[in-house]
Amino acid sequence: MDAVGPLSDDGLVRLLTHTGEREEHDFFSPYAADLTPEDLRGFYRAMSLTRAFDNESMSLQRQGELGLWVQSLGQEAAQVGSGAVLRGDDFAFPSYREHGVAFQRGVDLPQMLTIFRGLKHGAWDPKEHNFHLYTLVIGAHTLHATGYAMGMDRDGLVASGDPANDGAVICYFGDGATAQGDVNEALVFASVYNAPVVFFCQNNQWAISEPTTRQTKVPIADRGRGHGIPSIRVDGNDVIASYAVTNWAMQYARSGGGPVFVEAFTYRMGAHTTSDDPSKYRSKADEAYWAERDPISRLATYLESIGELPANFVAEVEEEGKALARRTREEVRSWEPGPSVGFFDHAYAAPHATVEAERAWYERFEGSFVEAH
């Protein structure tokens, strides 16, 4: 592709070519040096299971079991590679497509579908996983992430003198979000308060039907530079480079360096959601070009080339993926809504007279129908 500006290859950090060959980078290679073949097989497994779950969720939506599904297809390397860097005290703020990061943070993926079956708005306890709820309001969570990072700094979790105990925040969002005021305000706040937050933008080239060029004239990473924030472009379909760059960025933030902006250049191989139709706005040739750059097959090719992807391991992962899909299907189909009155729960943390009065009325109203049966 001869893309220019925000869709160009300019300055992309890459450690694995799309044909599966290792490349070296003077600065970032050392930040992937600790990765063993076993670690890389772990990445392969995480990406493959995320995709198996993703594909099953897609099917469940098509069968009418889910109201909507948001695929992560094609973005597994950016998510799994960056997510692998996170440690106990680190905290991640996802947007709503970060299923690979959710996997890395120990979220039970099928539970996520309670959201898409219309049962809940939040499917996990953020404090249990150090992984915030999905946020659908584009870019709004970048400010929450920044505030949370400011709080971590106040709590002595940054540059404490014991690097093993330091922590930082990573915040995921897309190319479309970079046009939002909130994202720009988050960059301002993070910069002037030196907040320990890594802004991880997955530039998947499409905001529903609008190309990245409708959001920006310059590479997205330049947004960070304009705020005095170190900014890096990385090949987001290269799981090793995504790991290395995030590894550096998180260390920088944890050690008191302040915020970092990472633009992971990737491609949304699927539709925006199951309600979308990419055939209306992008070409088959474009999709074919990026299918050749599939992040999972890229890693597999590399591991095979160095003799580190045994056939029995691949078969095990495939079986594991099928089992996850099967469990996903069974769990989703087993979920029935609880009593409607539950929608009054947690409207407030303390009792609220209007809620109490309406709940009492509604219970009486519903009860009157039960009597009549």
Added chain:
Amino acid sequence: MGAATTPATMTLAGAINAGLRAAMERDPKVLLMGEDIGALGGVFRVTDGLFKDFGGDRVMDTPLAESGIVGTAIGLAMRGYTPVVEIQFDGFIFPAYDQITTSLAKLHNRSGGAINVPVVIRVPYAGGIGAIEHHSESPEVLFAHTPGLRVCTPATPQDGYDMIQQAIASPDPVLFFEPKARYWDKGEVSPERVAAQLSQPDGPIAGTLEMGKARVAREGADVTLVAYGPTVRLALQAAEVAAGDGVNVEVIDLRSLSPLDSDAVVASAKKTGRVVVVHEAPTAYGAGAEISSRVSEQAFFHLHAPVLRVGGFHAPYPGSKYEHDYLPNIDRVLDAVDRVCAH
């Protein structure tokens, strides 16, 4: 200077300042955030002296970005802090409207109760001070209409002192509307009661519930005037004039719009049979409509007259030379009292 411990005469602004100081001394996690609230002490000086005594880490001058202030306050609250945000003027809250209504109001609910976001947003509001545009607005109902938020507004120094501390102690987000025209009104403030309340284990919940209760500002038997924030003083003045005409007016100071203390209003309506609601916000779709509806639902057969509303008009807030005609004034309140008494 420590927090007040003995009764004293304070202005409303001074009482809120003293309440902020007491809350900050009580809980080191309480932070103030806003534009010009540090060395300057805020454009109305409500945070005067706090920067000097608590330092810039706890009295934070922020970038000039309201959505950014509220959004980062949410993140700090998730981390266990209690940010108290100052929005400089009512008309400038709208850049933060999305953060307040779609994130702040909903996080507790969408997390299934796992996350509390006890952010307090202080808003100097309403008019009557001769200001230029965007500095005299009354947007309180926009927030009262949003589930998940508490909305309250003190009318007296005692309430300013007590309620700001109860708002800060509350586990829920609170929009705290301060009637800026009343900032310099003086009154007696006793600091002991709220301090004792909030020192109890159930203090934060008890304080939250009390903050949602209305107050009978003047007892009467013939007409109920329902007011809040800046119009409480106006209602009391109107009641004095009406008394001279032999009409005995009861004045209810709502103190809170979310929750709305229906019981207090309905009890008064049943007693007097005549209700007039007075607020500065535009009358159409305003708090008066909600109150009128609740009274007609719950006290219909006690009413002698339709519930009337006296409020701002459905036109943008005018230039300050016209604001005293736009705003409810004593003549319009007394006109409404006359009309309900005609029945």
